[in-house]
Amino acid sequence: MKSYRSFKAGDVILWRGEPLEFVASMVQGVASLSKTLEDGRTQMVGLLLPSDFIGRPGRKQIEFDVTATSDVTLCCFDRVPFERLVDETPHVAQRLMELALDELDAARDWMLLLGRKTAREKIATFIEMLARRGRSNTSNLTAQSELPMTRDQIANYLGLTLETVSRQFNALKKEGIIDFKNRHQFEVKDIIALNEATGDDADGGVLS
Amino acid sequence: MKSYRSFKAGDVILWRGEPLEFVASMVQGVASLSKTLEDGRTQMVGLLLPSDFIGRPGRKQIEFDVTATSDVTLCCFDRVPFERLVDETPHVAQRLMELALDELDAARDWMLLLGRKTAREKIATFIEMLARRGRSNTSNLTAQSELPMTRDQIANYLGLTLETVSRQFNALKKEGIIDFKNRHQFEVKDIIALNEATGDDADGGVLS
DNA sequence: CGTGTTATTGATAGGTTTCAAGTTCGGTGG
DNA sequence: CCACCGAACTTGAAACCTATCAATAACACG
Structure with a gap:
């Protein structure tokens, strides 16, 4: 009932519409949810990081593709026994509800970004999001961070x-707000300016 | 524990961050969820129609404003007894989960629209969505439909x-794809062309 | 019938995309 | 180990779409 599966960067984990035979938890790596228009334009609609959950109780298929952005390891459970578990354990059902609502909040933040932010604001928001993660709170926000995707994926x-x-x-780099060690390692040099560049309300309670 | 509340078009039903004292079900009218940037740019992140649900178990506040787009009537329940009900009735919890997942799917479709569609495609998608509703299936898709918002809200x-x-x-009107009876009543004259203008995959299984 | 709100229409400006070279980087095989 | 090769990235110039600014028109409501 429980098994591990691995995918290499670029592999498709699940195709849109494909019957969903398992649910899974991300063990390592980064995966993305994406939707595609008839002519090939695509839009990512979610990012899966370690500990994130794939699958939804009561649904037999999904409306987007799931692709491995980096090498990915998944911890998979067969769908049928999993759903029995959900039905029998209110605590688990409640937790899944939490996750769904978190995803919904994240999706709505992204809608604001996609619909109203300028390119500069989008990039600043993205960088701030990456910098905030890992270094979860107080400790020096201005350390090296990883850029886990290609420019095209971003x-x-x-x-x-x-x-x-x-x-x-490169504009943000030229302004001294960020710096690149290499193409996939960056450092935030000026958090205040970065935050101002996001277009969001001041600091969100994270800065001193 | 149960009560009805009315709001006039333009009234704010809930402010972002305000403690959530009740949950509610839309009885009539249209309401919108929206987020705002520091400088005033706003983006709607959801639309509430009759029978839609407001509120989320386990959350004491929301991350967006809820505004009445038209005159609105709500059927409200106090939050505390409602949450007790949810805890005690697995069937209700399951239904709420369904609703959250539906909202999530809708949000993701909208992300594709916001991130990748042209103005023309956005409008065509919006019109098709309105035309599809009400006239829920087979019957003549080309009847009068209501435009329930101002141009600014759209x-x-x-x-x-x-x-x-x-x-x-007006471009779509000039091409004979839609026609306006007045500013808030339209009719789809050419569904095929409308569907092609959305940029989505063919028909979605709705056309013959 | 005014009067204010909502919608249309036009001209212009600006930001992103598109198209087209280059350049850097990391890996691979000689 | 180094040269090469392809993929990823950078940079530039032009075109295009949408926003912005501004004026007019249509509508709804008293």
Whole structure:
């Protein structure tokens, strides 16, 4: 009933519409949920990080593709016994509800970003999000952080083109707000300015 | 524990961050969920129609404003007894989970629209959505439908400006795809063309 | 019938995309 | 170990779409 499965960067984990035979928990790596228009334009509609959950009780299929962004390891459970577990354990059902509501909040934040933010604001928001994670609270927010995707994937996440992503990264670098150790390691040099560049309300209670 | 409350078009039903004292079910009218950036740009992140539910078990506040788009009547329940009900009735908890997952799917469709669709595609998608509702299945999709919001509200829903909304409506009218009886009553004259204008995959199984 | 709100229409400006070269980087095989 | 090769990224110029600004028109309500 429980098993581990691995995927290499770029592998498709689940296709849209495919019958859902298992649910899973992310063990390591980054995966993305994405939707595609008829002519090939795509938009990521979610990001899966370690400890995130794939699958939904009561649904036999999903409306988006799930793709491994980096190498991914999943801990999978057969769907049928899992659903029995959910039915019998109110605590588990409640936890799944929590997760769904968290995802919904995240989706709505992203809708604001996609619909109303400029390219610069989108990039700043994305960087701030990455920098905030890992270094979960007080400790120095200005340390090295990992950029876990290519420019093209970032563009699909932010509703931009890869060229615009590249330009905005380098603009922020030129202004001394961030710096790159290499293409996938960056450091925030000026959190205040970064936060101002997001277009959001001041600090969100994280800055001193 | 149960009561009815009315709001006039434009009234704010709930402010972001306000402690949530009740949950509610929409009885009549249209309400919208929206988020606002520091400088006033706003984006609707959801639409509430009759029978939709407001509130989330286990959460004491919400991360967006809820505003009455038209005159609205709500059927309200005090939060505390409602949560007791949810805890004690697995069937209700399950139903709420369903609703949350439906909202999540809708939010993700909207992310694709906001991130990747052109103004024309956004308008076409919006119109098709309105036309599909009410007339829930087979019966003539090409009847009068109601436009339940102002151009400005539509713009905030689609991530556009009101001028662009107006121009795209009139472009589709000029092409004979839709027609307006007045500013808030329209008719779809050519569903095929409308569907093609959405940018989505063919028909979604609704056309013959 | 005014009067204010909502919608249309036009002209212009601006931000992103698109198209097109280059460049850097990491890995691979000679 | 180094040269090469392809993928990922950067950079530039032009085109295009949408926003912005501004004026007019249509509508709804008293």
